Amino acid sequence: MEKINQLNKIQPKWFAIYTKPRAEKKVNEQLQNYNYEVYLPLKKELRQWKDRLKKVEVPLFNSYVFVRVNLKQYYEIPKLISGFVKFVTIGGQKVAVRDEEIETIKKMLDYSSQIDISNEDFRLNEKVKIRFGQLRGLQGQLVEFRGKYKIALRIDSLATNLLVEINKNLVSKIL
Numbered sequence: 001m002e003k004i005n006q007l008n009k010i011q012p013k014w015f016a017i018y019t020k021p022r023a024e025k026k027v028n029e030q031l032q033n034y035n036y037e038v039y040l041p042l043k044k045e046l047r048q049w050k051d052r053l054k055k056v057e058v059p060l061f062n063s064y065v066f067v068r069v070n071l072k073q074y075y076e077i078p079k080l081i082s083g084f085v086k087f088v089t090i091g092g093q094k095v096a097v098r099d100e101e102i103e104t105i106k107k108m109l110d111y112s113s114q115i116d117i118s119n120e121d122f123r124l125n126e127k128v129k130i131r132f133g134q135l136r137g138l139q140g141q142l143v144e145f146r147g148k149y150k151i152a153l154r155i156d157s158l159a160t161n162l163l164v165e166i167n168k169n170l171v172s173k174i175l
Contacts, residue, residue, distance in 0.1 A: 010071045012037070013096035016088040016158060017065045023083035024059040030081050037068040041105050044113040060105070060115060061158070066097060088158070097157040104138060104153055108162050111135050116163040118152065128171040142171060
């Protein structure tokens with residue numbers, strides 16, 4: 001009993017949940033119904049139906065939902081949520097997503113819903129810092145992706161990059 005009480009006292013952290021395919025919104029809703037702090041980053045995409053084009057909201061990360069929980073809740077969720085597959089781990093170890101990374105995702109989605117995801121390694125490109133605008137203060141790498149200049153911001157805990165098109169006048173090189 002004392003061990004369970006200690007688990008409740010540990011500060012909540014963000015964790016990524018891997019869901020069944022196309023179950024992100026369902027898992028998000030269930031977590032909200034259980035009063036968990038949850039974040040499902042959504043972007044707008046233009047989709048083609050037979051008779052029309054329509055803008056729809058789709059998850060930024062396929063099969064991922066973020067939840068902020070303490071250790072006790074971490075172990076409760078798999079039993080409660082339909083569509084849950086597993087928590088994202090690296091080498092079998094729990095991986096918390098840093099608060100700063102969640103804030104970066106939120107800022108980027110507030111700036112633009114036209115965000116690309118890439119697992120490419122951009123180490124050879126110039127490091128830049130955004131000096132003006134909504135993304136001011138964020139650091140990343142200036143890259144050319146699909147023929148356009150974009151800034152790549154690394155989300156280390158997910159081993160992925162967020163790419164957003166940005167005016168080169170808003171950034172400066174980090175020396």
